[in-house]
Each structure stands twice: as structure tokens, then as C-alpha cells.
Amino acid sequence: MAKVSILGAGAWGTALAILLGNNGHEVTLWSSLANEVDILSKTRELKEKLPGAKLPESVRISDDLESSCKEKDIIVFAVASPYVRQTAQKARPYIKERQIVVNVGKGIEETTLDTLTDILHEELNNADIAVLSGPSHAEEVSRAIPTTVVVGAESKATAHFIQDIFMSDRFRVYTSPDVIGIELGGSLKNVIALAAGIADGLGYGDNTKAALMTRGIAEISRLGIAMGGKIETFAGLSCVGDLIVTCTSHHSRNRKAGYLIGKGYSMDAAMEEVKQVVEGVYSAKAALALSRKCNVEMPIVEQINQVLFENKSPEEAVNDLLLRDKTREYSDLKWEK
């Protein structure tokens, strides 16, 4: 049995608390949001986000960061990306040397272009930072629906330690040394999921969505490899796997926001309607900035930015994608004659 603390009691933090509590670990679930602490303490359930999924009795709910961080084997960051840095700054005094910290959020900071593990490295010096990611909607994990994810860590020992703690007969965990590849796949797929949702909202078909998903993977892989990620990771759970689930699932917040934009909502109105964090909106500008910094072409990411932030109509964005200059599918593949 391990002592685990989860910082962030939204849908994902709560689903992981259910998983880890049922795995027999001593779990503390912390939130800075009084309404989350209140509702979970009173009802043991996040009724609006995960109806019917009860926390095991053993899970402790807390609003006290010091006791939540002290003497833990693992601290899990399940915080929406815009709040990761401030949460890490608040937790810093209570984090011990070489503390294992696992990021389970997905995003890139707009102002610094840092991944969430980069932020944790900067704010929690000397902690042992890892990432857990993959196709894993909280609505399904909280109901023990079979799910697979990957954990990335700098050392094999840390990856295996985290794997053992999270793994159950319904939650299979693979390991990988490619932390940056896992982070980028998980964050950038949200931007492509917005595009897939927009195509659905416009009433386009399966062909259009398959095109966006496949060319989206090409864009993510190009950037990811330029930033040091490994090609295999972009064909794995944290990229292709998560892209499939996010672009096709009725649970996806990113796909739903895109769908509403395709139906004519403004970005702000769509985010308001979804009511939960839409990470792709926060990562879209960062993805565009990274593509320019690394000199990597990302036409879908460019069009999504114009739709979100420059009032371009989604129909015009689709036309501009289809009418780009003719090109090869993969520039590395060349003819012999």
C-alpha cells in the first residue's frame, strides 16, 4: 500500500482517487476550490461531472495543502493547465527532495511554451517528475471501464513504481522513457479535437474527420520529433490513442466545444456551454508559437487559431485547408526515379 495525494479534485482527480482507493492505497484528494471540497465531503460524489461514481470510504478529502503533500510516496497533479504553476508554487514548501510527482494534466503554457512537466521541474526543484497520459476519459475510468495509459519518467525505477501503483485489472499502465513525446501528444491532440468537433458541427462526414485526425497526427509528430520526442510515441497511446478518443467521444470537452463552434457559437460561448476546462483552447496559441519556433508546418493548428482568435469562419478555414498548395503525404518518402 502506498500513500498517494491527488492535487485537483475535478473529474480526472476524482476518477483517479476512485481507482487508487480501490487499488488499496491510502489516498488524499485535495482541492483549492471550496465547492469541490464541500460537495465531495458531503456526498462522496461529483454528481455533475461523474454521476453515480462514489469515492471509496478510505479516500480522505482535504483543503489543507501542507498535510496533503507531506510524507507521500506519490503526489499526483490533476490540475487544469492554467493553474498548474500556481498550485506548484503553493505546494513547493511541502515537497521533499526527490519526491515523485506525476502530472496527469494535458496542456502547454501559453506565455512560456512550457509543458506541464517543464513547469513542475521549474517550480519543484529536485523532485522526480513523471507524466501519466493516454485515452482515458474520467467518466469511464470512474466506472472501471477497461482503459490503457502510459507513464513516462526519467528513470526506469520511477516508471515501474508508478506503474505498480496505478495498475489494476481494468486500468493497464505501460511505461516509457519519452516524457516530452508523451506530454506533447496529450496536449496537441486537444487542438486537433477542436477541429474534429468543428467538422462535426458543420455537418461534414466521417471522411473529413478521418482526414483531420490523420493529418493532425502528421502535424503533431513533425513538431514532437523536432522537440525531441520519439516517433514511436506519436503512434502510441498518448498521441494516436488519445487523439482517437478525444476526436470521437461524446465525453470529450474539446470535441464538444469544437462542435458548438461549428454550429455557430463563439469560442467564449462554447466554453461557457461546456462548463469544464477546454484545454485545446489554451494550447492552440502555444502550438502555433512552437510550430513557428521549430519551423514546422502545422496548417490545421494555424486554421484553428484563426477560427478561435481571429473570427475566421469555420467553412472558410476548411476551404483554405483543402486548397493549400499541392504536396506529398510525407516529405521524407522520395521516389527512386
Ligand SMILES: NC(=O)c1ccc[n+]([C@@H]2O[C@H](COP(=O)([O-])OP(=O)(O)OC[C@H]3O[C@@H](n4cnc5c(N)ncnc54)[C@H](O)[C@@H]3O)[C@@H](O)[C@H]2O)c1
Ligand atoms: N476529465 C478527463 O476525463 C480527463 C482525463 C485525462 C486527463 N485530463 C486532464 O486532466 C486535467 C484536469 O482535468 P479535469 O477534467 O479534472 O479538470 P477540471 O476543470 O475539473 O479541474 C481540475 C482542477 O483544476 C483546478 N482548477 C480548476 N479551475 C480552477 C480555478 N479557477 N482556480 C484554481 N484551480 C482551478 C482545481 O484544482 C480543479 O480541481 C486537464 O488538463 C485535462 O486535460 C482530464
Ligand SMILES: O=P(O)(O)OC[C@H](O)CO
Ligand atoms: O474531454 P477532453 O476533450 O478534455 O479529453 C480528456 C482526456 O484528455 C481524454 O483522454
